[in-house]
Amino acid sequence: MTPAAAAKLEALVAAELAAPAEPGAAMLAARQLTEEILARHGSGVEAVLFYGACRLNNDPAGLLDLYVLSSGHRAFHRRWLPALFNALLPPTVLHWRSNGLAGPVRAKVAVLTLRQFERRLRPASLDTTIWARFCQPSTLVHARDPAAWHRVEQAVAQALTTAALWAVRLGPPAATPVEYWRGLLARTYGAELRVERGNRSERLLAASPGWYGPALILALARLGLATAVDAEGRLRPGRGGDFTLSWAIRRVCGKTLNVMRLVKAAFTFDGGPDYLVSKIARHTGVTIELTGWQRRHPVLAAPILLWRLRRDGAVR
Structure with a gap:
């Protein structure tokens, strides 16, 4: 250097x-x-x-x-x-x-x-x-x-x-x-x-x-x-x-850290689930309708939502 x-x-x-x-x-x-x-x-x-x-x-x-x-x-x-x-x-x-x-x-x-x-x-x-x-x-x-x-x-x-x-x-x-x-x-x-x-x-x-x-x-x-x-x-x-x-x-390591940060954000980011699905819709055209249960329990709902997003090609 x-x-x-x-x-x-x-x-x-x-x-x-x-x-x-x-x-x-x-x-x-x-x-x-x-x-x-x-x-x-x-x-x-x-x-x-x-x-x-x-x-x-x-x-x-x-x-x-x-x-x-x-x-x-x-x-x-x-x-x-x-x-x-x-x-x-x-x-x-x-x-x-x-x-x-x-x-x-x-x-x-x-x-x-x-x-x-x-x-x-x-x-x-x-x-x-x-x-x-x-x-x-x-x-x-x-x-x-x-x-x-x-x-x-x-x-x-x-x-x-x-x-x-x-x-x-x-x-x-x-x-x-x-x-x-x-x-x-x-x-x-x-x-x-x-x-x-x-x-x-x-x-x-x-x-x-x-x-x-x-x-x-x-x-x-x-x-x-x-x-x-x-x-x-x-x-x-x-x-x-x-x-x-x-x-x-x-x-x-990067993907693992991203998943862990998303889970942590469920506790720190007000309106996090709605923000994430709106961003996904804006950037990919894939629309996801969240249920009331998914909004109240974002950590428990995360695995199912992630599987759906990967299936639909919204995340890599």
């Missing part, structure tokens, strides 16, 4: 994380929710990140995705049982609702400590979920102080570095940056219980064309890998080895 390459990657990340000079409606909604989170949890919050489809599409009417990085579980949750659950299986996902100037605002708020966030962005992590999220563009809506801001910048740079490493480990010896990203995103989606259509990765790449190419090249440079592009626009990073088994382990 070269210091110059690391500095360039962190500069790219800092520019992307910075709040826009003219925020759109979704960004304003994310700021409002962040202020409410800070008012309730205060010193327990180190930083708040805004990412996901609503950020990408500037859609304040949808369910915003916020990541709250806390200073500690007891500092944020205050009660010992929620703190324990989050320590054992982060992140805890909360449903946050507010009345905005333009109407109701809702968010899916994932909470974990800043230290947990940093650890799960390393290449050795068996949990691919978080680095797969934050190699994509995001905005740092709040940081408690310059030290927290710098730690988040470094963490997101690490997410990109981990993504680049796995992209070339699992990809062909030579490919364009887009081809490496396309293959990696397909793999990371395959390590989760996804309800998005198969063209999700294509839409992500098309939405931020100025991000993925430079980010991959700078991350490869940080790793000390070759970044020269041939006449056909292909990279030859020169990363050898067979990582099929390593990724297979991560795929199994």
Whole structure:
């Protein structure tokens, strides 16, 4: 890892994380929710990140995705049982609702400590979920102080570095940056219980064309890998080895963790079952009608619902 390459990657990340000079409606909604989170949890919050489809599409009417990085579980949750659950299986996902100037605002708020966030962005992590999220563009809506801001910048740079490493480990010896990203995103989606259509990765790449190419090249440079592009626009990073088994382990761990988090969300996410089926219908066209019993007992109903979704092709 070269210091110059690391500095360039962190500069790219800092520019992307910075709040826009003219925020759109979704960004304003994310700021409002962040202020409410800070008012309730205060010193327990180190930083708040805004990412996901609503950020990408500037859609304040949808369910915003916020990541709250806390200073500690007891500092944020205050009660010992929620703190324990989050320590054992982060992140805890909360449903946050507010009345905005333009109407109701809702968010899916994932909470974990800043230290947990940093650890799960390393290449050795068996949990691919978080680095797969934050190699994509995001905005740092709040940081408690310059030290927290710098730690988040470094963490997101690490997410990109981990993504680049796995992209070339699992990809062909030579490919364009887009081809490496396309293959990696397909793999990371395959390590989760996804309800998005198969063209999700294509839409992500098309939405931020100025991000993925430079980010991959700078991350490869940080790793000390070759970044020269041939006449056909292909990279030859020169990363050898067979990582099929390593990724297979991560795929199994990822799906298992997703199931466990869904079960935990049944206790922490208000209206969780209805949110899940509405998301499935929106992304796949598969409609599921929940019974009153299934709404009251989401954990007991989960195995049957999951079997139906897999049967109908709504999740992979």
